[in-house]
Amino acid sequence: MGYIEPAPIKDKENPFESMMSRFKIAAQHLGLNEETYNVLKSPDKQVIINIPITMDDGSIRVFEAYRVIHNNVLGPSKGGVRFDPNVNLDEVKALAAWMTWKCAVVDIPFGGAKGGICCNPRQMSSGEIERLTRAYTTSLFEVFGPDTDIPAPDMGTGQREMAWMMDQYSRNSGMTVNGVVTGKPGVLGGSAGRVEATGRGVMIAALSALEKLKINPYNSTVAVQGFGNVGSHAALLLEERGSKVVAISDISGAYYNKDGINIQQAVAYRLDNHGMLEGFAGAEKMDVADDLLTLPVDVLVPAAMEDVITMRNAEKIKAKLIVEGANGPTSARADDIISEKGIVVVPDILANAGGVTVSYFEWVQNRIGYKWTRERVNRRSDRIMRSAFENVYKTSIKYNVTMRIAAYIVAIDRVAKAYSYRGGF
Numbered sequence: 001m002g003y004i005e006p007a008p009i010k011d012k013e014n015p016f017e018s019m020m021s022r023f024k025i026a027a028q029h030l031g032l033n034e035e036t037y038n039v040l041k042s043p044d045k046q047v048i049i050n051i052p053i054t055m056d057d058g059s060i061r062v063f064e065a066y067r068v069i070h071n072n073v074l075g076p077s078k079g080g081v082r083f084d085p086n087v088n089l090d091e092v093k094a095l096a097a098w099m100t101w102k103c104a105v106v107d108i109p110f111g112g113a114k115g116g117i118c119c120n121p122r123q124m125s126s127g128e129i130e131r132l133t134r135a136y137t138t139s140l141f142e143v144f145g146p147d148t149d150i151p152a153p154d155m156g157t158g159q160r161e162m163a164w165m166m167d168q169y170s171r172n173s174g175m176t177v178n179g180v181v182t183g184k185p186g187v188l189g190g191s192a193g194r195v196e197a198t199g200r201g202v203m204i205a206a207l208s209a210l211e212k213l214k215i216n217p218y219n220s221t222v223a224v225q226g227f228g229n230v231g232s233h234a235a236l237l238l239e240e241r242g243s244k245v246v247a248i249s250d251i252s253g254a255y256y257n258k259d260g261i262n263i264q265q266a267v268a269y270r271l272d273n274h275g276m277l278e279g280f281a282g283a284e285k286m287d288v289a290d291d292l293l294t295l296p297v298d299v300l301v302p303a304a305m306e307d308v309i310t311m312r313n314a315e316k317i318k319a320k321l322i323v324e325g326a327n328g329p330t331s332a333r334a335d336d337i338i339s340e341k342g343i344v345v346v347p348d349i350l351a352n353a354g355g356v357t358v359s360y361f362e363w364v365q366n367r368i369g370y371k372w373t374r375e376r377v378n379r380r381s382d383r384i385m386r387s388a389f390e391n392v393y394k395t396s397i398k399y400n401v402t403m404r405i406a407a408y409i410v411a412i413d414r415v416a417k418a419y420s421y422r423g424g425f
């Protein structure tokens, strides 16, 4: 069949090719028919807009922006909006498809989408960012909606931007529509537990995998790359469950302590130090930050960015388990090396799905106009993460594939089944 040839893969991968190469392998194992393959590989809708904004100095700058809806057969599409100078259509397309698979892996009734604006928020004033966010929301008014397409934060955006998007969409609608975005401030309908949700899901995925590997968490060592939202919460929660976190890192460098780092102290230090670990005294700074990835630990949690485990370092990885907090931290080419070394990988579309799961809960709470307690949110998201993990694990045994390919198999199977019931023209 046409789709079986392997995609041309380079080590610094085009994210769309990287996603497609895994998708192809999973489709092949599933015996997906070519028609469905062709439907699922192509995004449903790709919108490119140019937004003129008056800058603070009176000049007008035009920003290119995107919204890609990959698929919505399972429900309204869901996905973050990225503000970054490197945003491009290929990246947004890949991230949108990943969202389809991620929602399907954890069995929540959402499709996948992603948005982005090519801009550098670090060099813009708050007023400029607000005007850009509001203009983007207005330009995409016909696309967004609580029943159609629901944005969320991603790189360079957070609660502040979500509040502006929700407000702008509501103004355009003539009423308050808080279910149109997730990741909002609590007072506007944001969910309890959303901030730590992704890190919490990483912790559940790590503990579930350690159990399969018969490693007692109390005897386990962990290294976490990236100490932002995902990495810091994953590290805190793993420490709470008995693991010894021996290394953490952020953009300022990597920090190692063989006796275990006090993560609560590291979090407090970072808060007082403009969000940076630089100068943290509870661990020694490593000479080469990337050496964190090749430390002899039980669990490695890449939670910073994409493409950090590649052909260059895959051979040197010593962890027994990799739990992908970040999206796309392992290049498709490194997959084979990692798997040949017997390292278990809990893939991004499963490991970091706790975030979108609680986003789904936020949307549910907004729809019913009722707030859940943090305990209820955590209990339900833990249950979803555990059950998704078990399902992917069983699938990996059934098809004799890695957990990554198994996660794609579970996801593609669900979306393909929904598509076959709904049908096309």
Ligand code: NAD
Binding pocket: 155, 198, 225, 226, 227, 228, 229, 230, 231, 249, 250, 251, 252, 289, 303, 304, 305, 306, 325, 326, 327, 352, 353, 355, 356
């Ligand atoms: P963040 O901006 O809060 O944190 C990123 C962290 O990575 C920061 O500590 C930063 O200093 C560090 N970092 C950047 N470059 C680094 C480098 N070269 N080496 C080491 N550290 C580096 O971002 P986040 O929300 O924690 O997201 C991290 C990853 O997780 C991204 O890939 C994101 O797409 C993914 N993700 C996030 C969520 C979420 O809910 N926040 C959900 C799913 C996936």
